Amino acid sequence: MGGCVSSSQDRSDGGVESSDNAVAGSMPLGRNQPLKQEKPKWKSDVPLTVGQLRSKRDEFWDTAPAFEGRKEIWDALKAAAQALENGDHALAQAIIDGANITCPNGTLTDCYDELGNRYVLPVYCLSPPINMIEETSESDAGDMEPINTGGVETTIRLRLSTNKDRKMTVRTTDTVLQVKRKIHTEEGIEPSRQRWFFSGRLLNDKTKIEDAKIPKGFIVQIVVSPQNPTPVEN
Structure with missing residues (x-):
């Protein structure tokens, strides 16, 4: 989790290899999209408490910058993800724009910096699972x-x-x-x-x-x- 691997080769499956991986590679052609306001909905294989979700997020953010990609971009993505979850869409968009981050799909799950490095965020960093359990x-x-x-x-x-x-x-x-x-x-x-x-x-x-x-x-x-x-x- 939080690992970073090169993805400059052409992928035939057209998808992200793992939502838990932070990936750097070449930016595809396409227009930048504004961030969507709706949060992604997902279900955890194992129901999580608030503390367990926080630990997973902290582990990802602590390890992701140690691999490929630029630390300042990781910091901007973390701040934008937190702003989105707090419901401050305008702040999240301002952070993304200020860091020159491109989001072809309008989400932080797949985005690029101005050098073409790719960053993939796991969905658990963007929203809690629908099967969250009480602490x-x-x-x-x-x-x-x-x-x-x-x-x-x-x-x-x-x-x-x-x-x-x-x-x-x-x-x-x-x-x-x-x-x-x-x-x-x-x-x-x-x-x-x-x-x-x-x-x-x-x-x-x-x-x-x-x-x-x-x-x-x-x-x-x-x-x-x-x-x-x-x-x-x-």
Whole structure:
């Protein structure tokens, strides 16, 4: 996801190889179209929560500029996508025009910069799926979990992007989600706003502390998302 491959060769299928790929290549002949106001509708193979959708988007935007294409164009596309989802069509169009981005189909799923480099955005960066599920459906289920008495106690070091470091005593059989809930109780940061990273990889909610293999004294980075995320429409 977020990878970038050359597509200068002629494709016989006439379609995008994968909606999850960011592609750079040659711009086809055709007129530029204004951005369409309607959001693309799609259904996720696996229903997503708001937090999971945000993580997928963040992972894409974090990795896409590392491949082909120009970073300033990626930044403009991200800003335009966010403006569209917030319903500010005029701002999105102004961003696209200001960056000299061409959209032959009137959407950000397939567009080009002035040098002819092609950029393909996955649909999940442009709108939420129609089968979005409530964030509480995952966390509320955990409210009925029995108290975890397995494993052994250990101390982990956490560094929050709010410029706060702290130590927390957990059990090795605790999941990341369970520890996120503890942080919510003590720091007021909802689990959906926390993204855990260790050694350059994202730790998902079901990962047990013992499976994360965090050496003693090492730090887990926690990226805290803004208080008011982009609203999701059904």
